[in-house]
Amino acid sequence: MTPRTLFLSDLHLPPGPSPFREGFRRFLEGPARDAEAVYILGDLFQYWIGDDLGMQEYAAEVALLATLSQQGVKLYFQRGNRDFLIGEDFCALSGMELLRDPAVIELYGSIIVLSHGDLLCTDDIGYQRWRRFAHNPTAQRIFRAMPRVWRERIAQRVRQRSNTGKRYKPEDIMDVNATAVEAFFKLSGAHQLIHGHTHRPAQHDLAEGMQRIVLADWRPERMEYLAMTREGMFRLTV
Numbered sequence: 001m002t003p004r005t006l007f008l009s010d011l012h013l014p015p016g017p018s019p020f021r022e023g024f025r026r027f028l029e030g031p032a033r034d035a036e037a038v039y040i041l042g043d044l045f046q047y048w049i050g051d052d053l054g055m056q057e058y059a060a061e062v063a064l065l066a067t068l069s070q071q072g073v074k075l076y077f078q079r080g081n082r083d084f085l086i087g088e089d090f091c092a093l094s095g096m097e098l099l100r101d102p103a104v105i106e107l108y109g110s111i112i113v114l115s116h117g118d119l120l121c122t123d124d125i126g127y128q129r130w131r132r133f134a135h136n137p138t139a140q141r142i143f144r145a146m147p148r149v150w151r152e153r154i155a156q157r158v159r160q161r162s163n164t165g166k167r168y169k170p171e172d173i174m175d176v177n178a179t180a181v182e183a184f185f186k187l188s189g190a191h192q193l194i195h196g197h198t199h200r201p202a203q204h205d206l207a208e209g210m211q212r213i214v215l216a217d218w219r220p221e222r223m224e225y226l227a228m229t230r231e232g233m234f235r236l237t238v
Contacts, residue, residue: 001034002229002230003036003229003230004036004227004228004229005035005038005228006031006032006035006037006225006227007039007215007225007227007228008038009041009042009044009116009196010043010080010196010217011024011045011223012043012217013044014046015058019220021060021061023218023223024061024238025061026238028061028064028065028067028068029064031236033068033071035227036073036074037073038074038075039077040076040077040078040096041114041115041194041195041196041215042078042083042116042118042196043080043082043116043197044077044083045058046082047159048082048083048086049143049148049151050085050087051089052089052144053148053151054090055089061094062093062094065094066094066095069094069096070095075094075095076096076097076098076099077091077096077099078101079101080116080196081116084135085144086098102115102188103115104190107228108229108230109230110190110191110192111188111189112192112193113185113188113194114194116195117195117196117197117198117214118131118197119180120177120184120195121177121180123172123175123177124174175198175200176212181212191209191210191211192210192211193211194213194226195213196214196215196217198214199216199217200214201215201216201217201224202214216235222237223237223238
């Protein structure tokens with residue numbers, strides 16, 4: 001089989017039974033086994049309120065990831081805006097390597113910059129303000145020390161406010177900013193950018209041969225991942 005590397009993001013796996021969790025299991029037991037590496041670029045989970053609780057809720061997925069890693073598939077994870085509290089315990093148990101955001105890789109002769117994508121949405125000033133607070137180590141330490149019920153209530157409230165806010169924000173504010181994209185290319189020296197977050201799967205051919213590839217969010221009718229080989233890129237479904 002032609003060597004390939006797989007990319008996916010924005011699965012938003014819920015804690016309870018779900019077609020998405022079944023789809024992810026099929027992915028890990030199927031196409032992922034034949035890959036050289038798998039990159040998950042954030043929002044694998046609907047929310048993550050700490051490794052201590054998350055690894056209980058998603059024990060099945062952690063075990064499947066660990067098995068895949070033991071079989072020799074390289075696994076990489078980039079935090080998203082829903083699971084930014086994933087820590088070293090999750091990575092150690094699942095066999096995943098945690099990536100910075102952005103991260104630069106070399107693959108099949110190409111230099112690629114990877115990002116979850118929310119850093120590129122700089123026009124959404126309110127979200128960026130919240131992101132800076134949520135990624136503050138002190139705030140995260142205080143949150144992790146709270147009882148489970150408090151953490152769950154806070155996570156639910158944040159999701160509700162986010163969903164409500166989206167209804168009143170102009171569509172272009174929630175998409176990437178062209179200047180931010182240009183800065184990613186300039187700082188990384190890459191010619192391709194792969195990201196998720198915006199839920200607007202597409203391939204944008206930019207100036208000077210640059211490409212911005214947006215990964216698909218998972219939906220009941222479309223559970224998609226991106227496969228990359230030396231010959232090119234292919235969007236496939238589970």
